[in-house]
Amino acid sequence: MTKKSGSAKFNQYFSQLYQARWDSILNALKDDERMVARRCFSRGLNESSPIEWLEDCYPLDDQIQIYNPITKLNDYYIMNPGSIIAARSLEVSQSDFVLDMCASPGGKSLILAQALGPEGTLWCNEISANRRVKLKTVIKQHIVQDLQNQIFIKGKDGIKYGIQYPNTFDSILLDAPCSGERHLVHNPKELEKWSEKRTKRLAAIQYGLLCSALLAVKPKGQILYSTCSLSPLENDKVIEKILSKKSDQLKLDLPERHPMAEKTEYGFQFLPDHCQFGPMYFSRLVKL
């Protein structure tokens, strides 16, 4: 019997899950993802009209001037709308102590940082040394100096936070390492390595990180869990598992649905055939 290729297994798995919709999702994944310019601190030099359904975000047109020679900062960060909506769904108060557990390259960290006042603190954690370099650059290029002093880059395995910093953070963003199927369909070599086992292995890592976040967040603190995966094993199933195993310690605390988001059992997802960006899944939990 001939062994099935990774791409054949990938197609079979997702066509079973998404049925008649799979072809349009796959085609949309192959297209370029819709990106926007999110305004960071100051009004840009040559700003066009904002996108109606996404506050402080602008179309990527010729008018957008990213670098501001006066402030010597980038006025915008380019990212997909799903990531912006997910990161904004973590409620951050001005004086909070916030952890971004898996932070590089840092697009979501910038959003969390902007929600802080002068008393707030943000720890941006990233396990990979190379990716920490990118994270530091993004923060340096986009964040005003005073606020940079409130941001600390850490290099731990996220799994350690629960034991080392119990009940410490007011809120935690866990934008977990995931299958990232959009990346896979653009990288044939990576796609060939796809297997259901791999998504199960990632789901186990994601669950471990989520348990660590649960220990590390203060009572009444929020955890925003997100992935850019299409696989329910890495999304709703991770949330379902923690809700069933730790029902005495946390509960679901979903924000209002964004009009472009599709409701899943325990969260929301953006699918590319519907909105030209994503996949992006997120769910919000609160510690009891």
Ligand SMILES: C[S@@+](CC[C@H](N)C(=O)[O-])C[C@H]1O[C@@H](n2cnc3c(N)ncnc32)[C@H](O)[C@@H]1O
């Ligand atoms: C989905 S990306 C994060 C994207 C980022 N939040 C953003 O919006 O720009 C996941 C990141 O987690 C890092 N990572 C993987 N395993 C980790 C772990 N155990 N602890 C901390 N970071 C980890 C990866 O190196 C990767 O940079």
